[in-house]
Amino acid sequence: MALAGYFVGARFTDKEKSYNWINKITMGSLIILIFTMGARIGSDKRVISSLQTIGIKAAVITVFAFAGSITACFIVRKIFRIDRKGVKIDD
Template sequence: MGLIVISLIMGILISYKGLLAENLYSFTDKLTLVGLFLLLFTMGVKIGGDPEVVSNLKTLGFKAIVLSLGSVLGSVILLFLFEFKFKRED
C-alpha cells in the first residue's frame, strides 16, 4: 500500500513541477486507460477463478449492486452540493 501512495505522490510532484514534457500528457491519458482496462480484466479473471465467489454470486451480486448504486448516488449528490456552493460564491 505504501508503494502505491509513494507512486501517486511522485506522479503528482513530477506533474506539478512541470518535469514531464507537454506532449507526453496525451500519452499518459492513453496509458492510464490501458492500465485501467488491464486492472479490470485481471480482477475479472481473479473473481471468475475463485469458486467460492462464483458460488455466492447471487448474494454478492445484490450487495455489489446496492453498494455501487449508493456510491454513484452519493457522488452525484455531493457533486450537486459542491457545484451549488461554488456557483453561489462566484
Template sequence: MILIMTALIMGFVVGRLEIIPTKLKHYSGKVGSGALLVLLFSMGATMGANHEVINNLASLGLKALLTAIGTIAGSVLAVWIAVQFTVKRRQKQAAGGQGQ
C-alpha cells in the same frame, strides 16, 4: 497504499522536473489507457476465478447488487446536491456584486 502514494508522488516529481521529453509525454495517455485495460482484464480474471464470489452470487447477489446501487446513488446525490447549493450561492453572490 504506500506503493500507490509512491507511484503518484514519483510521477508528480518527474512531471514537475520536466525530465521526460515532450515527444515521449505524448505517449503517457496511451500508456495509461493500455495499463488500464491490463488492470481491468486482470481484475476481471481474479474475480471470475474467485469461488467465494461465484458461490455466493446466487443467494446474496441480488441483495448485494441493490445495496451497491443504493450506496452509489446516495453518495452521487449527496455530492450533486452540495455542488448545486454552492453553485447557486456563488451565482447569487455574483449577481449581488453586480448590483452594488
C-alpha cells in the same frame, strides 16, 4: 502513490507541451487491471458459488455510491457557484 505522481507531474513537466500519450498508457493500464481483477475473481469458486448474495449487496452499494457522488457534486457546485461546465458563475 498517486500523491507522489502528482508532485512529480506538477514539478517536472513542461506546461506548454501536450502529453497525449499519457492518456493511452493510463487507459491501457486500466483495461489490463480490470481484466486481471475479473479473471482472478472469476476463477475463485467461493465467489462464483455465492454470486447471488454478493451481487445483491454489490448492486445496493453501487446505487448508493452513485447517488452519493451525484449529490456531493451537486452540493459542491452550489457551494462554489460553478456551472455544469466547471465555470464560475458571476453575480
